[in-house]
Each structure stands twice: as C-alpha cells, then as structure tokens.
Amino acid sequence: MEPTLQVDDRVLVLKNTFVETDISTGDVVVFYSPQTEFKEDYIDEFIESIQIWKLTNDDTYLNTALIKRVVGNSGDEVTIKESGEVYVNGNRFTVLDINEGRYFKEQTYIVPRSEIFVLGDNRINSQDSRYIGTIPYENIIGKAIYVVLPLDNFKNLND
Numbered sequence: 001m002e003p004t005l006q007v008d009d010r011v012l013v014l015k016n017t018f019v020e021t022d023i024s025t026g027d028v029v030v031f032y033s034p035q036t037e038f039k040e041d042y043i044d045e046f047i048e049s050i051q052i053w054k055l056t057n058d059d060t061y062l063n064t065a066l067i068k069r070v071v072g073n074s075g076d077e078v079t080i081k082e083s084g085e086v087y088v089n090g091n092r093f094t095v096l097d098i099n100e101g102r103y104f105k106e107q108t109y110i111v112p113r114s115e116i117f118v119l120g121d122n123r124i125n126s127q128d129s130r131y132i133g134t135i136p137y138e139n140i141i142g143k144a145i146y147v148v149l150p151l152d153n154f155k156n157l158n159d
Contacts, residue, residue, distance in 0.1 A: 009153055011067070015142040023116065025088065026095075027070045028144040028157045031118075034133045065141055068118035068128050069095065072111040079108045080130070084123060095121060109134070116140070 013030050014021050023029060072078040072088050079087040082104055086093040107130070111117045115134040120126025129135065147153050 009147045011144040011157070012146045012148050013142040013144050021140075021143050023070060023073075023140065023143055025070055025073060025076075025093070026158075028067060029070055029116070029118065029135075030065050030067050030141040030144055031135050032065060032139045032141065034135055034139060036139060066127075067144060068120050068126070070116050071119045071129075072109070072117035074111055074113045074115060076111045076117065077108060078111065078117050078129075080104055080106065082106050086119065 011028075011030070071086060071093055076088050077090075078093075081087070084104055109117055109129065111134055114137045116137070117129045117134050119128045119130070144157050146156055
C-alpha cells in the first residue's frame, strides 16, 4: 500500500463485526484472503472480533490480514488498461500520489454480488484482486480510518 502506508505504520480499523460499516469505493479496508472459510457461529464471530488477529488458524497465509483500497463494489465493471489506468463503470478511478504502474495486461473484471474488488496503492508489487480474486463481504474485517503509529505519520486515510 506504499506510498499511502509505510511498512511500520499501524492503522485504526473500524471493525465490521456487529456494526455495519459503510464500505465505499476509495476506502482502505482490512480483510482476510478469499480462501479463508467462515462459519455462521456468532460466538466464534464475537471471539474473532476481539482478537488482534486469528489465533486459532495454523495456516499463516490465511491467518494474515491484508490491507488494500476498494476499487469496485457488487456489479461494478473494473477495467485495468495496459498503462495502469483504472476505470470503474467507464469512469477513471484515480488515487492521488500513487504510481499506477505500467505494462499490465488489459483486463476487465465484473465484481460479483456481495463482494468487492481491491487494488494495492503500490500497483506494480501488490497481491490484490487481480491475483487473489474479489473479496466476499464476510472476509472484510473493517475499514482502516487513521494511521495512528508512528505518531509523525498520523493521518486520516479517507481524505
């Protein structure tokens, strides 16, 4: 997510467990890989919600929370041009102060119902929806609101 986030940055996340969080295009979200499976068990869900990370899963990759920017929501058409430019439903999607990259294969994605399409701000070196697929709503932990540490990097991520 560089340059928006640096390696040692810590973010405050509004969790999406019991309070529905409005997740929109452009928001930075924290989520688990689409390969992570979830049970419809509210007690387990509550225990998961108070943990910093999943302590009960031995699979490191699936246990790792990822952070990316939402580019498309349910039903959106996301097109990435060879130049790195991103279009959502025919409109240019722009994030200031990032390098969109070059040398992409032009591709169009249709975001399935109840899922989101995410891209990292470091587009050239990002494992995002181009590689791991779209993210089901139930895999979203929450919306990253602020960078809180280190203090000299404190900022609102949704400006």
